[in-house]
Amino acid sequence: xxxxxxxxxxxxxxxxxxxxxxxxxxxxxxxxxxxxxxxxxxxxxxxxxxxxxxxxxxxxxxxxxxxxxxxxxxxxxxxxxxxxxxxxxxxxxxxxxxxxxxxxxxxxxxxxxxxxxxxxxxxxxxxxxxxxxxxxxxxxxxxxxxxxxxxxxxxxxxxxxxxxxxxxxxxxxxxxxxxxxxxxxxxxxxxxxxxxxxxxxxxxxxxxxxxxxxxxxxxxxxxxxxxxxxxxxxxxxxxxxxxxxxxxxxxxxxxxxxxxxxxxxxxxxxxxxxxxxxxxxxxxxxxxxxxxxxxxxxxxxxxxxxxxxxxxxxxxxxxxxxxxxxxxxxxxxx
Amino acid sequence: xxxxxxxxxxxxxxxxxxxxxxxxxxxxxxxxxxxxxxxxxxxxxxxxxxxxxxxxxxxxxxxxxxxxxxxxxxxxxxxxxxxxxxxxxxxxxxxxxxxxxxxxxxxxxxxxxxxxxxxxxxxxxxxxxxxxxxxxxxxxxxxxxxxxxxxxxxxxxxxxxxxxxxxxxxxxxxxxxxxxxxxxxxxxxxxxxxxxxxxxxxxxxxxxxxxxxxxxxxxxxxxxxxxxxxxxxxxxxxxxxxxxxxxxxxxxxxxxxxxxxxxxxxxxxxxxxxxxxxxxxxxxxxxxxxxxxxxxxxxxxxxxxxxxxxxxxxxxxxxxxxxxxxxxxxxxxxxxxxxxxxxxxxxxxxxxxxxxxxxxxxxxx
Numbered sequence: 067x068x069x070x071x072x073x074x075x076x077x078x079x080x081x082x083x084x085x086x087x088x089x090x091x092x093x094x095x096x097x098x099x100x101x102x103x104x105x106x107x108x109x110x111x112x113x114x115x116x117x118x119x120x121x122x123x124x125x126x127x128x129x130x131x132x133x134x135x136x137x138x139x140x141x142x143x144x145x146x147x148x149x150x151x152x153x154x155x156x157x158x159x160x161x162x163x164x165x166x167x168x169x170x171x172x173x174x175x176x177x178x179x180x181x182x183x184x185x186x187x188x189x190x191x192x193x194x195x196x197x198x199x200x201x202x203x204x205x206x207x208x209x210x211x212x213x214x215x216x217x218x219x220x221x222x223x224x225x226x227x228x229x230x231x232x233x234x235x236x237x238x239x240x241x242x243x244x245x246x247x248x249x250x251x252x253x254x255x256x257x258x259x260x261x262x263x264x265x266x267x268x269x270x271x272x273x274x275x276x277x278x279x280x281x282x283x284x285x286x287x288x289x290x291x292x293x294x295x296x297x298x299x300x301x302x303x304x305x306x307x308x309x310x311x312x313x314x315x316x317x318x319x320x321x322x323x324x325x326x327x328x329x330x331x332x333x334x335x336x337x338x339x340x341x342x343x344x345x346x347x348x349x350x351x352x353x354x355x356x357x358x359x360x361x362x363x364x365x366x367x368x369x370x371x372x373x374x375x376x377x378x379x380x381x382x383x384x385x386x387x388x389x390x391x392x393x394x395x396x397x398x399x400x
Numbered sequence: 401x402x403x404x405x406x407x408x409x410x411x412x413x414x415x416x417x418x419x420x421x422x423x424x425x426x427x428x429x430x431x432x433x434x435x436x437x438x439x440x441x442x443x444x445x446x447x448x449x450x451x452x453x454x455x456x457x458x459x460x461x462x463x464x465x466x467x468x469x470x471x472x473x474x475x476x477x478x479x480x481x482x483x484x485x486x487x488x489x490x491x492x493x494x495x496x497x498x499x500x501x502x503x504x505x506x507x508x509x510x511x512x513x514x515x516x517x518x519x520x521x522x523x524x525x526x527x528x529x530x531x532x533x534x535x536x537x538x539x540x541x542x543x544x545x546x547x548x549x550x551x552x553x554x555x556x557x558x559x560x561x562x563x564x565x566x567x568x569x570x571x572x573x574x575x576x577x578x579x580x581x582x583x584x585x586x587x588x589x590x591x592x593x594x595x596x597x598x599x600x601x602x603x604x605x606x607x608x609x610x611x612x613x614x615x616x617x618x619x620x621x622x623x624x625x626x627x628x629x630x631x632x633x634x635x636x637x638x639x640x641x642x643x644x645x646x647x648x649x650x651x652x653x654x655x656x657x658x659x660x661x662x663x664x665x666x667x668x669x670x671x672x673x674x675x676x677x678x679x680x681x682x683x684x685x686x687x688x689x690x691x692x693x694x695x696x697x698x699x700x701x702x703x704x705x706x707x708x709x710x711x712x713x714x715x716x717x718x719x720x721x722x723x724x725x726x727x728x729x730x731x732x733x734x735x736x737x738x739x740x741x742x743x744x745x746x747x748x749x750x751x752x753x754x755x756x757x758x759x760x761x762x763x764x765x
Contacts, residue, residue, distance in 0.1 A: 121574065242723060269716075270723050274671035275664050277722055280468060284716035287461045289442070301668055308664055311452045312587065313459055333514065333576055398513075398573065 107141040108361065110134055111160030112169040116148045121331055121398035126196065126351035130169075133354035150174040157181045161188050167361060170206075171196040182206065193360055195353040203373055207364060210356045212349055213376045214249025220381045221296070221326060221347045222253045226261070228324065230293060233263035236285055238278050238297040238306060239270040246349070250298045250328060266292045271302045278305030286313045294324045300334035303327035303343065318342040319384045330382065332396030338384040339392055348379045348395060421688035424736075425703040428686060432710050436461075436717075443717065448593060453580070456593040461713055463595065469709030470597035471656040474604050475676065476683035476705040478649030480696050484625045485645040486544050487693030488551025489681045492536075493653050495562020497673040500533040500657035502566040505667055508582070509575040518579045530654040536562075537650020538643060545642035559677070567669040577665040586662030597659045604655060605702055612698065621645060625693035675726065679708050682729060685736050 112134065117127040127146075134142035143165075145156040150173045160168055161184055168190050172178060175198065182205040185192055192206040203209075225233075237254060240247035247270070258265055267285050271278035278297060285292060286309060295310075295317075297303035303325055310317050317323040318341045325343040327334050337343040356375055363370060382391060436443040446460035475493055482490050507528055510519035536558060543554035585596050612618035623631040624638045631638055656676075661667050685691055686707055687700030711732070715725055738744055 117572075124572070267719060269719070270721065272671065272674075272723065273668075274674065275666075275668060276660070276672065276674075279663065280464075280712075281716060281722065283464055283468075284461075284713065287459065287464055288717060301671075304664060304666070312457065314450050314452050314457075316452070333574075 106139075107136065108139060108167065108365070109163075109165045110140050110142040110167045110169060110361075111156075111163065111165040112142055112144045113153050113156050113160070114144065114146050114169075114171045115173060116146050122329065122349065122351050125397040126171075126353070129352045129354045130357075133358055138358075148173055150177055154178070154181050158184070161185050161190050164188065165190055168192045169357060170194050170199075172199045175200045179205070191364060193357055195357055196351075206373075208360045208370055208373055208375055210353045210360070210375045210377065212379060214245050214349075215252055216249075216376070217328065217347050217349060217379055217381075218250040218253025220379065221250070221328070221345060222257045224345055224381055224383065225294065225296070225324070225326065226257065230324075233258070233261070233294060234266050234290075234292040235263060235294040235296055236266050236282060236292050236306070237268040238281065238295065238302040239268065240298045240302075241272050242270050246328075247298060250347075254296055266290050271297075271305065273299050273301055275301045275305030275308070278302035279309045282306040282309035283312070286310075286315070293322060294326070296326045298328055300327040300329045300331045300346065303334070307337075307342070319344060330395050330397055332392060332398050335382060335387065335392040335396045338382055338387045339389065341384050344384050345381060347381045350377045350379045351397060353377065421697040421700045422703070424688040425686055425700050425707050428707045428732075429703065429710065432707065432714060436714060440717075443714075451588060453590070455588055455590045457588050457595075458593045461717065465706060465709050465713050466598045467595035468597075468713070469706040470595075470601035471659050471673070472676065472679050472683060472709060473601045473702045473705040474652050474656045474659075475649075475680040476687070476701040477604060477608050477698060478645075478652030479680045479684050480687070480689060480698055480701040481621055481645040482551070482649050483681075483684050483689060483691060484693055484696040485621045485642045486551050487625055487691075488544070489677075489684070489691065490540055490555045490646065490649055491552055491677045491681075492540060492555040492558035492562055493649070493656075493680055494673040494676045495559050495566070496533060496536050496650065496653045497657040497660060497676065498563050498566035498667070498669050499536060499569065500529040500654040501661040501667045501672060502569040502669065503532045504529040504658060504661055505575040505577065506570050508577055513570075513573045514576045514578060516578055518577070518582070522582060522585075526654070526658055529657065530651055533654035533657070534647045534650040537646045537648070537653070540650075541643040541646025544646065545639040563669045566667075570667075574666055574668060577661075582662055583665055584662070586659045586664075600655065600659060601702075604652070605698075608698060617644075618696075622695050626695070678726070678729070680705070682733060683708055685733065688740075 112130060114127055114130065115123055117124050127144075131144065134140040143160070143163075145153075145160075147153050147156065153170075153173055154177065157168060157170070158181055161181070168185055170192060172194070178199045178201050182192055182201055186205060194206050194209040194211075196211060198209050198211060235254070235258065237251070239251050257263070267281065269281045271281055278301070282295070282305070295303065295306045297306055304327075307317060307325060310323060315322055317325050324345070326345040326347075327343060328347040328349060330346050330348045334343065334346050338346055356377060360370065360375070380395065382395070443461050446458055446462055448456060448458055451457045479489065479493070482488075504525045507520050507525040508518050508522070509515050512519075540555050540558060543549045543557070544551050547554070584590070585600070587596060588594075589596050620631070620636055620641050623634070624636060624641045628638045656673070660673055681691070683705035684701050686704030687697060687702075689696045689701060708729070711728065712725060715728055716722070720728070
């Protein structure tokens, strides 16, 4: 009886939520683009994930809504869902409505072949943003994505540039296997083994501030020395800083420990501005200008140089960040 | 005469001790302590230092254990009562904790997500969060008591929906409290070097102890858990008692949530207190309490909670991947379940009986 109850409990735990990862994945191969279009208002159907999914998504949705307005020459409709089948339904409706462009951030990679083939038959041009799908590149015009390994490389390059006497790093990873984790971990692992940096601890805190706090607390309790915290998102960096504050270990610009985070939440950039953190890497949610660019080119009958477009992503240094950066690039409020 | 009586008495004392519920968590604690002592005695070193606010703080692994184990100990109190009365467990405590934390921050921050000053006194926010959390507890409780749904199924509803509700309360924004005084409850009170969560856990334990000592709550809960029909025949209202235990668990959840949000002065709905329900249930099981309800021992559950944190901290110390922690806890669950299975118990007691005559024979020689 007892055993059965515990088993049932374990099964229920397996239903637990998976943590949110901010960005999508890269993929797709380059090939030629489409051409031609109508004049007047351009009819656009936008299918996105739920704006409440994360701060990243909220910023992403706001950015799209501010760009695809009537003033800018667009007749845009927005649909949101975290479920793939609902998104496919929306796509079919948009195709029936005969939109000119279908913009898509797919919930799942699979299952899009059929509906995209319909779109092609109807002459609806498809542009993927943020996330790629498992479908033939012929079925879409362009794919606008983040490059996670590059985000990691930019951050590690910055760290290399600090020219520290020694590198003793606490590496807090995201949920293992997510695109963001793999990209950001891979960059650090490569350079660390190449230059002989010491990784004091490499642990997944699963994007959670609480777990990060406990992991860093454990390193502090063990009296191991460290001078860099490389956290793969802002939340984990925050948890690490809470543990450091408890132990009176100074952190930030010109202090004992360098704090690095990712995602550029507004509150995190403020920590940079206050010199409490050192670095924050961007995961760019602002795809609309790239999409608009692509649409303009297609409307003018130009061909795209490449199908997969990787966005510029910045890394902010506490030494050079300004209030304007915080306002412009910070995600969410606070 | 007296010489003959002495060994018999001591052996009955020993077997009495072995049968006592506290033996399971204490044995687990001793095993862990011994392991750490052999592997690295510095595990037990405690140092007095200062935190960045200039207040004296104790630090070291033992302090980390009593600090981070406190939320779990508080949840274990409520979970023990729920288990004893309804013969099932509430798996929604993590989600409910997210809700109560979210309510608290909503009141402290108002409509601004990061106000410079608190918009309401901490105590007001705490009390409102308690009430909200108890209402959600009552929701679970009434499903179990009046609609007779299996506790695990009934609480699955809130388990699934809770974190979304928590996000909705704050319009999916992540409020941040900037007032330093809010961090005291999950950190250190100025001038006191022992972490505050430990004090809060002790207060909760004393209040519960007094409640069980000076009221009939403990007796009623156990009798409902052992046999609902006979307790009804004896004039108890089993539905009400069950409901009451879920409401009390709701209160425990609010207190634990208060500590959790105070630790970081913010909340992340999807990951706060993730999987804590499993740890709370494990604490009850580790305390030797029957998960099918009935008799319970509160102290054993609370000790069980700290033992789980002891295990977690030990694993972190040895750099075990944190996503593998649950696998180690699963080993503990398997051991507990196997040891408490009737077949194994019979075999063990038979083995003990075999050993005992040999011992007595030796002593008489």
